[in-house]
Amino acid sequence: MTSAIVSMPGIERIQNRFLQKLDQREVRLSNAIHVSCENDSERERKEALRECQQILHKLAGSSGTVGFKDLGEGARYCEELIEAYLAGQTSGKDQMYEMLTCFLKGVEAMPERKGHRTAV
Amino acid sequence: MHLLAVDDDPIILELLVEFVQYLGNHTIETATCVTDALELVARENGEKFDCFLLDIQMPGTDGIELCKILRGRPDHKSTPILMLTAMSDKAYIDRAFGAGANDYVTKPFEIDELRGRIGLVDSLITQQLKEAGENQQSFGDAELNSEDTANEIKHPLYEPFKIHDVDGVIEHNALENYVSLLSQKQLFGSTVFAFCIRGIADLYKETSGFEYQCLITDVSEAIASSLEKNQFLVSYAGSGVFVCVVERGWQPDPCSITDRVNLTLHHMGLCFNDGKPMKASVSTGEMVRLVWKSGDKAIDALATAFESAERESSRFAQNLEDFWYARQSA
Numbered sequence: 001m002t003s004a005i006v007s008m009p010g011i012e013r014i015q016n017r018f019l020q021k022l023d024q025r026e027v028r029l030s031n032a033i034h035v036s037c038e039n040d041s042e043r044e045r046k047e048a049l050r051e052c053q054q055i056l057h058k059l060a061g062s063s064g065t066v067g068f069k070d071l072g073e074g075a076r077y078c079e080e081l082i083e084a085y086l087a088g089q090t091s092g093k094d095q096m097y098e099m100l101t102c103f104l105k106g107v108e109a110m111p112e113r114k115g116h117r118t119a120v
Numbered sequence: 121m122h123l124l125a126v127d128d129d130p131i132i133l134e135l136l137v138e139f140v141q142y143l144g145n146h147t148i149e150t151a152t153c154v155t156d157a158l159e160l161v162a163r164e165n166g167e168k169f170d171c172f173l174l175d176i177q178m179p180g181t182d183g184i185e186l187c188k189i190l191r192g193r194p195d196h197k198s199t200p201i202l203m204l205t206a207m208s209d210k211a212y213i214d215r216a217f218g219a220g221a222n223d224y225v226t227k228p229f230e231i232d233e234l235r236g237r238i239g240l241v242d243s244l245i246t247q248q249l250k251e252a253g254e255n256q257q258s259f260g261d262a263e264l265n266s267e268d269t270a271n272e273i274k275h276p277l278y279e280p281f282k283i284h285d286v287d288g289v290i291e292h293n294a295l296e297n298y299v300s301l302l303s304q305k306q307l308f309g310s311t312v313f314a315f316c317i318r319g320i321a322d323l324y325k326e327t328s329g330f331e332y333q334c335l336i337t338d339v340s341e342a343i344a345s346s347l348e349k350n351q352f353l354v355s356y357a358g359s360g361v362f363v364c365v366v367e368r369g370w371q372p373d374p375c376s377i378t379d380r381v382n383l384t385l386h387h388m389g390l391c392f393n394d395g396k397p398m399k400a401s402v403s404t405g406e407m408v409r410l411v412w413k414s415g416d417k418a419i420d421a422l423a424t425a426f427e428s429a430e431r432e433s434s435r436f437a438q439n440l441e442d443f444w445y446a447r448q449s450a
Contacts, residue, residue: 008138008139008142008231009138009142010138010141010142011138014131014134014135014138017130017131017134018131021130021131057177057206058129060206060227060228061129061132061204061206061227061228062129062131062132062135062227062228063228064227064228064229065132065135065227065228065229065231066131066135069228072228076206
């Protein structure tokens with residue numbers, strides 16, 4: 001976390017809001033990953049992956065700014081894997097799902113979220 | 121300054137509100153979509169916005185479309201617009217500058233960078249207000265856009281100025297921001313070069329303020345038209361020089377592109393206010409690839425292109441009748 005962010009009053013409130021939103025995004029991301037793996041329809045699988053991409057894009061943009069740099073970098077990496085897959089580089093499919101699973105586990109294990117989880 | 125931030129992520133908007141309050145000398149309003157933003161811009165009784173911070177990727181109408189819409193409004197033709205975007209979206213960045221954005225800030229934000237960019241915008245607005253005040257003092261209530269007034273106001277020869285309503289032509293400081301902020305990797309396929317109007321010093325002396333402005337605008341149209349099948353950005357850098365950045369590994373042949381622009385100018389039939397034909401043609405400088413260049417080195421490349429075009433122009437300035445490079449066979 002940069003010292004400039006720490007010195008801004010109100011940052012803690014924003015971080016708490018971010019973590020609340022993260023709970024919702026985690027559920028949506030998990031559901032979208034499940035649909036993209038299990039659905040019979042190619043079109044719906046791709047739609048689900050696009051939803052994953054949008055959630056990860058938002059996380060990549062805001063996480064680092066509110067002080068969760070590793071989360072943001074992980075989200076960016078997963079977003080790029082999905083972009084490559086949707087652009088036709090299907091050989092990376094297994095790696096993509098592996099990284100998405102790892103990312104979700106990392107989100108779940110974030111120390112900042114202990115005692116912070118909200119009901120969704 | 122009074123800012124409007126538009127982003128579909130409420131966390132980003134909260135952060136920006138907190139940040140502006142932290143800075144202390146600006147105010148901010150927010151919108152989560154383009155529709156709400158345009159309602160705020162169009163309202164009659166609200167405070168006018170001095171600067172826009174626009175996210176690019178939003179559901180429905182995106183930030184680039186909003187940028188175009190704002191630039192189409194007479195009250196926001198020149199209002200500074202900063203795009204908020206992720207570094208990986210270079211294609212979006214290119215489109216945003218083409219739509220009239222002045223600068224961009226990358227997500228995740230570095231607060232110091234955001235502070236610096238807003239500070240630059242603040243200085244720019246202060247300068248614009250000062251110039252507008254000086255013009256108002258000189259011309260009283262006269263409509264500053266009228267031809268008579270424009271004839272009186274003549275931009276100094278060396279000074280860049282904004283060219284309106286030509287696709288792909290952006291402000292010079294926007295082009296500098298574009299190349300200085302892109303990474304080396306993103307600039308690998310980019311080439312910069314410049315055109316210089318031959319005999320510009322003489323043309324400047326012979327033209328009124330309005331005629332000079334028209335000349336520069338017409339030449340920018342000829343250049344944009346000649347480059348239109350490729351991905352490009354052009355800016356007017358002053359002294360009759362137009363700096364161009366082209367993408368995707370394309371490197372035009374200098375002779376061919378010069379002839380193409382000059383042919384277009386010839387067909388446009390430029391003339392002075394009294395109908396007398398105005399002979400305007402350009403020279404092209406060396407092509408500078410932006411491989412392994414970013415930041416200050418990329419800015420240096422712009423300067424190299426600028427100076428190279430001026431040198432070429434000086435070489436041909438004495439021979440205005442002979443503007444074809446390719447020999448014409450019978």
